[in-house]
Amino acid sequence: MADKLNAQKSVKIAAGAVVCVESEIRGDVTIGTRTVVHPKARIIAEAGPIVIGEGNLIEEQALIINSYPENITPDSEVEPKTMTIGTNNVFEVGCADVGRNVILTSGCIIGAFCQVNTCEVIPENTVIYGSGCMRRVQTERPQPQTLQLDFLMKILPNYHHLKKTIKASHTT
């Protein structure tokens, strides 16, 4: 059990990603290239690794957490389940993507302050917006985020320090 808990607590950041130092990344997280993580975003992999794909945009105060299910205490045996976040997703300010069973595919936009606590696969090109209730709109094409990503990748390094890949240091 100790092996499982201590295995690979590293953050792997690919070469083209822009991850600000002020963001909080804990646990086993892999971040793909061309992903931008704003300061004060939180990616917490408690109960398993999180794999974030390419071209994602994670804004301030967003929370992506792979947490333990509620009724199981952390000490007991829990299968570490990987949380996958696909490509070209946008996590707007203050949203929370909580849970081990949410699988985000590509092109999704989780609007500001929306909580995604469900156990489901969110289909492609979904937009979740609105206060209170979760509402979804299927758009017909993925969002043209390239402009915004390029802009941010140029501007953010001017004002923030960036995190580089931490070499994997524990092996048990």
Add this chain to the structure above:
Amino acid sequence: MASLLHPDRVVYLVRGQKRIRAPLSQLYFCRYCSELRSLECVSHEVDSHYCPSCLENMPSAEAKLKKNRCANCFDCPCCMHTLSTRATNIPAPLADDPTKTTMKKAYYLACGFCRWTSRDVGMADKSVGRHLSNFHINGVGILLALGTPQLSVVNLRYDQLSLMFWSILSVAASGGWQEPENPHGQRISKLIEYYQQLAHREKQERDRKKLARRRQCMPLAFSEKYGLGTRLHRQRPGAPIATLAGLSLKEGEDQKEITIEPAQALDEVEPLPEDCYTRPISLPEVTTLRQRLLQPDFQPAGASQLHPRHKHLLMKRSLRCRKCEHNLSKPEFNPTSIKFKIQLVAVSYIPEVRIMSIPNLRFMKESQVLLTLTNPVENITHVTLALCEEDDPDDINSTSKVLVPSKELVLAGKDAAAEYDELAEPQDFQDDPDIVAFRKSNKIGFFIKVVPLKEEDTDVTVSFRMRHDFRNLAAPIRQSEEGGDAAHEAVWLTHHVELRLGPLAP
């Protein structure tokens, strides 16, 4: 602590047709009647219409014609946010040379909140920008611009002509966004025309009967049945003869009979599809009730048929006291301005009571509550507090006994320059430290003693009467015999104030 400043904590009683209790910030003060007025004791009148996103002003007639919608701005059918126009560059072949392609700008509508775009419903991108977006349609204006000389036709058939010209110009004016046509539109407009004509004819007959009975000027205010439009019946100077002449003219011209066919009931109804009960519903494709009912002419069931709607206009209203017919609030005409031409709000005339601090309130134990009184006017105000009498019909809400200071409280005038003027001598008021806690320019803090009488879970409420002097600056200064005495007479006004102090301490 901030909850003590919540406006609902201190309410003033308004003695209008109904007894209304409202915080002072929501009340108006008629200084001609010297009474508080609430929103329910004033008459509301529409001042002007404007669009909330493009802030374009619109005269009432035009607004009525466009059904109170802005021509240029759209609402997202999905989340009702304002749509913005975005541009993309698309390669398109040049008109002269089909082999070369240039980048042309294509415009589409997009919502910033829910990411809905006009491409979702299949609306083609427009390549024409909205150059004519500020073109106003004014009935006489169009006709003059187009060189049509028949001005006399305008007044009688304004609605029909303007509808025709509007449909021609709407394509250019709003940037060419195609709007789905109501399939029942023609039938509805025909029905409306028929009933308008019917109402017109009935009115003519009624007026002719009145004329036959009385040989004098006709009453000028006709009641309108189906909303024929004010222009048709606007009274011009020299009215009686003109209207009589007008009647006969209308008779002669109004030969065209509009007939309508009655609605036909159908026996056969389209059957439901077979898999109606078994087919799984894909929720993103179904419109919500709210989205559906915001478009009553189409009420689309599928999200792919949700077309954007024109934005609804907002209006500025002016308030008028019902007793003395003076304006209490009149906003400025310009939509970008938030100021008022006339603003007789209660907070600028009546001293305001606010709760500053409450100790723990215990059942049947006397505690001291600190209140503040602020003087909004520039001269010294004297305030006396009194208890409500035993059988006061207004005293229904209080759950506790209160002891108010018996002495008169003096409030200094509001001096705008006081904070900058350091050399000003502090005014010397002899304050009893048991009653007055502090004094700061035009505000004082004073104590009242509260004994909660009810042990239930409800809030402890306190009520008392506040009496203050009010100098009416609106009334003309009477020329007194001594001459030179320009003092206005002070009127003593009494208000019933109720405070909600919160629950008893456990």
